[in-house]
Amino acid sequence: MAYIYMPWLMMSQLFILVTTSAAKVPAIIVFGDSSVDAGNNNQISTPLKSNFEPYGRDFFGGRPTGRFSNGRIPPDFISEGFGLKPSVPAYLDPMYSIKDFATGVCFASAGTGYDNATSNVLRVIPLWKEVEYYKDYQKKLRAYMGEKKASEVISESLYLISIGTNDFLENYYTLPSTQSRYSVDQYQNFLVGTAESFVKEIYGLGARKISLGGLPPMGCLPLERTTNFMGGNGNGCVERYNIVAANFNGKLSGLVQKLNNELPGMQMVFSNPYYVFQQIVRKPSAYGFEVTAVACCATGMFEMSYMCDRYNPFTCTDASKYVFWDSFHPTEKTNQIITDHLMKHVLRKFL
Template sequence: MNPNHHKPILLTFFTLLLLQLLNPINASPSPPITALYAFGDSTVDSGNNNYIPTLFQSNHPPYGRSFPSKLSTGRFSDGKLATDFIASFLGLKPTLPAYLNPSVKPVDILTGVSFASAGGGLDDRTAMMSLTLTMDKQWSYFEEAVGKMKSVVGDLETNRVINNALFVISAGTNDMIYNVYDHVLGSFISVSDYQDYLLSKVEAFIQRLHDAGARRITVAGLPPIGCLPVQVTLGTVTIPRIFHHRICTENQNTDSRLYNQKLQKLNFRLSQRLPGSKILYLDIYTPLIDMIKHPRKYGLEETLKGCCGTGLLEAGPLCKPLSRTCEDVSKYMFFDSVHPSQKAYSVIATYAIQKLFPLL
């Protein structure tokens, strides 16, 4: 008798047994996500900077030209941010409002708001230089928001909302640009040491969130910083012969990848250390670099210049109402020299939904 005859049957049996162990029928599914709370910089700021005295504002045209009613909300894009698309996908609300917006009522906070501030970073000095909200200040607004929620629905329901909410942290790019590449604030000993310093800030913030009851936390990595139009411009200015041939600054992209690897390891360590929590890495590098390498796949024509003005340097106050803008922004990966277009944000959100949500 052939001894291999029973092997396929045994293999099938063990496979079914393994699946049964991994997916027991009585395992309770994760409760639905109750709210979305965002912290960080312009990538998730839906207009908080409109209500603080800073130059880092985008509550004027041409910002918002693709937003409903062409409203310039204070989002640094022509339209929605990735967090808006995610809030909509989760069925929470069509867009994620800014916490400081006076029209946001305590009941609105129960399904999510953004506490983020454009121009800020994980390093307090970054936000102080741009006169924007530090992570500490964003945290104090979150604590204030929790108090408002409790006044509306009580402690028990507020705790349930926080336990089942999705928290997004997106910051670090401004820190790297100001402190390492453009030397606005001087520099740390090395790029690697400065990254470790930023990651220690991420760790402390996640610990704070966990202590407050957060259990689903996603942390965005860095984008390919060397491909931001402003960094491409600054990188090619020093080499006049390639000024007209725009290319990404590769060492900055290498730094971003290194940071992202460290962040993934940190998230894994924290997930193991903090009971009952899911701390996930939100990869924005991969979808952005894919758009740059394969623009046609996404219907893009321009990936290294912004739609606003010359597309080389303009952002925030320099991207003005009278600035010349591109005709079809959906063909542009960046709206200004730093910030993705609504089209790019929708790609990032779709990527996040496909990769992260099965894990949540």
């Protein structure tokens, strides 16, 4: 696959010029994990939170919202790219109401996965519960907008699904009980089956325009590099994890084709961040980065959530030089570059 390298700011400006026309979808509706959680975990009892400084220091007003980044995350950029608001609020955030959620809402929960057992690890919201919140949202939307208008919003909105990394890194490769039940290939098939059931459920509730997100090269996350005592593929990445991610993405891509053929009216795309993310890690200077092996926050080797707080003296001063914000999550700049790529090559179908 060939890539055209250009400074990230130039990419952004080009993207904005192309896409700031009238909104082509009425709302962005988000399901998933910390890659897209706008702050739902703030409202539940879990150790996995980020609603404190320095998280959010580059967000609007320098406000920590519960997003696992120094600033915005992909749904925010996608919403803005479709001519909607510049950020998508969390459904459980008491600051917002159905008026705000009518043009975009996030049900995601950091730490969750396709597998219900994954959400149990850090006591977060399981995927089935995200669907229950979505059903509740539909009721409120109909009461607010009326049946006809609400039905249009439900069927015409773009649904973003980004989930799966935790199933492998926080579940399969961490819990002996999961490994004893499945081979890696069997577990991938189990997750794909769960993904299929989930997509069919929200399709049954009215969703038609869906972006199913793939996994990043998860073996290159700073946390995995730090614990990779066996070396790696020359750059410290855990290659076997990257292979698993790439294989799983292949199965998800096949699922997208299958469901597009089976479900009438379905317009589903596969948004795969793997290759552009891999290019950023391999050639960071081409995208304006200086540091890729460690994260900005704290020592950048293993910290995230409460280990990444404002009292840590090692946190970097300029996150735009770093690919990763904490040991598990990208910086705002990385999120924007990956989102711009997906908008131009995949999501443009809905523009």
